[in-house]
């Protein structure tokens with residue numbers, strides 16, 4: 061569907077995106093995940109045509125897009141701050157792309173109806189953007205893009221400006237929308253939970269480099285680098301015999317000290333988080349703390365200051381480097 | 383509520399002191415008469431307004447409106463592309479462009495206007511050049527024409543228009559153009575559907591500024607227009623100073639302020655309905 065081959069971007073001699081090769085499949089929900097400033101927006105803007113790659117090619121359905129201007133690419137971008145046209149109503153915002161494509165008036169109307177129905181904007185079509193809440197503006201931005209029936213929808217932190225509750229609701233709406241439209245989504249976020257929840261595949265980025273590409277399950281269970289091991293979910297990193305490995309908190313076991321534990325430590329904190337309990341343990345021989353998570357069925361009482369053994373199964377060690 | 387109206391108090395005070403009170407004085411004087419020495423006499427009458435309907439003054443009134451509208455339109459047509467160019471140029475070019483627009487302000491306005499006399503008069507630079515190049519045999523009468531006044535006005539007020547439009551273009555969210563392009567718009571369509579409506583307030587501010595300033599400008603007319611090209615502002619000035627007919631000068635001022643307000647209101651209305659139709663597109 062979309063193929064990036066050896067795509068690179070430099071700004072004023074500085075490498076912002078290191079050579080990136082990536083194939084995005086038809087109908088896939090692919091997320092670029094990484095901290096702010098790692099180059100996610102730049103990649104999206106290269107796909108949309110607002111930035112020209114310093115090197116490499118971008119193909120859509122086998123056709124080379126690299127030198128096409130944005131208005132001739134069959135894909136749409138949902139901007140980070142929506143970029144709705146302030147002087148146009150919701151309806152006119154959505155109609156804009158259709159007018160530019162010179163679709164017949166009747167089809168324009170049908171597409172607008174369809175887009176506003178899918179995004180639950182039907183009662184708001186006559187409003188101007190400034191008369192809408194953040195969540196509603198967000199929906200208009202999506203409706204404006206999907207009305208064009210693009211092959212690919214690019215979304216740059218579309219929920220970044222919204223509060224938590226609204227974000228949660230819109231996340232499931234987005235996922236649902238993507239399933240029912242069946243179009244490819246390339247999604248950018250710095251929120252690892254959001255990425256895990258929405259994506260078919262995640263590309264973890266760090267300072268312009270890809271750290272790992274994989275399904276949420278692969279990323280969680282088998283991180284390949286220190287960065288992906290710690291960026292997605294909580295993790296405990298151990299170093300032993302010159303190799304580095306990670307063990308997830310739920311794979312660690314708290315045992316009595318005399319039972320032959322791999323590490324010994326002192327309980328720093330006990331957290332009851334509803335369905336799970338969590339121990340924060342300061343290790344004795346290393347200057348680090350680990351977290352251990354049990355589920356609620358484990359009712360052993362723990363005291364702050366108590367000495368505890370930390371153990372795990374060898375197969376739960378995920379080697380992330382040496 | 384209470385707090386915000388308190389905050390407005392200084393502004394209201396300022397406005398009434400420097401705008402409302404002088405205006406009321408002018409309105410008051412326009413209904414009075416003068417004695418033989420030119421002193422204002424407190425005797426209510428409409429003579430000053432009756433004088434205005436003399437064909438001489440009606441003609442000048444009309445000429446002033448036409449000249450002011452022409453000046454505004456020309457300033458707008460010339461300024462928009464220039465402001466657009468500067469706003470979209472690189473940072474270095476932008477600094478230069480803005481400097482070029484503002485540097486003329488460092489030179490005394492009278493000197494700049496007299497410079498046009500040197501250029502336009504019969505023995506002036508332009509005529510000499512045209513004759514030397516063989517385009518004309520006889521010098522053209524350029525100075526002391528309405529064209530010279532129009533040129534002088536446009537020259538004088540163009541920087542104001544350029545700067546107002548430049549600010550509007552600068553303030554526009556550039557992401558909107560990217561969004562338009564993403565939705566399939568070409569450069570011209572983006573300009574027509576996004577840039578122009580988004581800078582409308584700048585166009586309106588600049589136009590009103592230039593129009594009102596032109597109607598009040600008498601120096602340019604005095605220097606470049608000669609006796610035949612007098613504008614309302616010249617008449618008002620001479621009524622207050624030379625002729626010492628304050629009631630008539632005031633009446634002309636009142637009439638012209640009202641005319642300007644009506645024209646500005648019509649212009650605003652046209653601009654807002656334009657926005658309603660612009661979105662229909664093609």
Ligand SMILES: Nc1ncnc2c1ncn2[C@@H]1O[C@H](COP(=O)(O)OP(=O)(O)O)[C@@H](O)[C@H]1O
Nearest residue numbers: 071072076094095096097098099100101102103
């Ligand atoms: N037009 C530009 N000129 C120079 N540097 C830029 C430009 N756009 C982005 N950058 C730099 O590229 C890096 C990546 O930016 P961006 O792609 O926006 O990151 P993200 O979206 O992951 O937060 C940042 O360090 C940013 O400062």
Ligand SMILES: [Mg+2]
Nearest residue numbers: 097100101102
């Ligand atoms: Mg970004």
